[in-house]
Amino acid sequence: MAISKSIPNFIMDRTPMTLERTFSIIKPDATARNLTGKINAVIENTGLRIVAQKRICWTRAQAEKFYEEHKERSFYRELVVFMTSGPIVCQVLEGENAIMKYRDIMGATNPAEANAGTIRKDFAKSIGENSVHGSDSPESAEREIGLNFDNSEIVG
Ligand code: CDP
Ligand code: MG
Numbered sequence: 559m560a561i562s563k564s565i566p567n568f569i570m571d572r573t574p575m576t577l578e579r580t581f582s583i584i585k586p587d588a589t590a591r592n593l594t595g596k597i598n599a600v601i602e603n604t605g606l607r608i609v610a611q612k613r614i615c616w617t618r619a620q621a622e623k624f625y626e627e628h629k630e631r632s633f634y635r636e637l638v639v640f641m642t643s644g645p646i647v648c649q650v651l652e653g654e655n656a657i658m659k660y661r662d663i664m665g666a667t668n669p670a671e672a673n674a675g676t677i678r679k680d681f682a683k684s685i686g687e688n689s690v691h692g693s694d695s696p697e698s699a700e701r702e703i704g705l706n707f708d709n710s711e712i713v714g
C-alpha cells in the first residue's frame with residue numbers, strides 16, 4: 559500500500575506492545591510445601607507484575623464452577639477435591655503477552671513433559687497436583703479474574 563512505502567521499516571516492523579492480564583493460582587500442593595515465595599520469584603523474574611493477590615480456600619461450589627469446562631472429564635471430581643483441600647493463592651498477573659508468557663513459564667500440565675526451568679518441572683508433584691494454574695486465552699482470563707476478584711481488589 560502507498561502509505562506503508564512512506565513509513566520507514568523500523569516503525570512498520572515494530573510489534574505493538576499488548577499489555578494483558580491473566581489469572582493465576584498457586585495450588586494447594588504448592589501452598590502446603592511453602593512454595594508461594596519461590597513461585598512468585600519466578601513470576602516476577604520474567605517481568606510479570608502481580609497486580610492482585612489473595613490466599614483463600616475455595617468452597618466446593620467455587621471449584622466446580624471454575625473448572626466446569628472439565629465437568630465430563632474423568633479427573634473432574636478428583637480435581638475439585640484437590641483444589642478445596644487447602645489454601646490457594648489467587649493472583650492477577652499483568653504484562654506484555656501475559657497469558658502466553660505465563661503458560662510458557664508454567665510448563666506442560668504433566669510435569670514429566672514440562673520443559674526444564676518451568677514452574678511445573680521444578681515444583682509439581684504429578685499431573686493433578688501440578689502447583690499452578692494459568693488462563694489459556696483472553697476469554698478465560700476475563701472469566702477467571704471475574705470469578706475471583708472484584709475490580710477494586712486489582713490494585714496495580
Ligand atoms: O492446567 P492446564 O490448563 O495445564 O490443564 P487442563 O487440561 O486445563 O486441566 C486442568 C487441571 O486438571 C490440570 O492443571 C490438573 O490439575 C488437572 N488434570 C488432571 O488431574 N488430570 C489430567 N489428565 C488432566 C488435568
Ligand atoms: Mg486449563
